[in-house]
Amino acid sequence: MNGFPIKLAVASTDGISINEHFGHAKQFRIYSATSDRCDFLETREVAHYCLGQHSDESAMSGILEAIKDCYAVFVARIGEGPTKKVHAIDVRAVSEYAYAAIEESLLDYTRRTVASESIG
Template sequence: MLIAVASRDGKEINQHFGHAERFLIYEVEGDEVKLVDEKKVERYCSYDVDHPLRGHLLEAIAAVLAGCRAVVCAQIGQAPQMEMERLGIDVYAADGPVKPALVEIAKVL
């Protein structure tokens, strides 16, 4: 299964969903975790006064992450979490090393 991760360095889950300008896409099968892609996105926290809820950005992020079963980030606000889940992507807040976290999350998916 594919899981997207918000990470500054590709080693740790250490980035807030709204600050991510890219998501690293990992394929997880059992205990195997492999980086397979990187998807660039426009930051959700853009402070666009014309679009205060920024739903269009969430839809664009969800479209880029199509095919991913979940997204994992250090933090996420309630509104974007609910919208991502409505769009079919499970959201997990976690921290620490990417690979062991993804193995554990994949067990519950």
């Protein structure tokens, strides 16, 4: 299929499930995925963006830089403002797999979403 493999970023505290809020992530786990395979590539450290009632815009630019080469970022939750910023760099924000297993979720997403878009 055209466009495979793709890079996917995941906000996870344990490396097992998609369990971290976008604004609280201190790192993103980067995976390479096809419709039948998911491989962990690296961990990218970031400063967390959400600081209680306000946000750190300099941290946001670092997060966007860290995930800009990814097709999508998987998070437990993400606010409307950060979603718009992620979309502005042509990365999809995905929260439908919150608290699910990472590899199963990435494979399912790749099969359903990416295959239907015929990326390439």
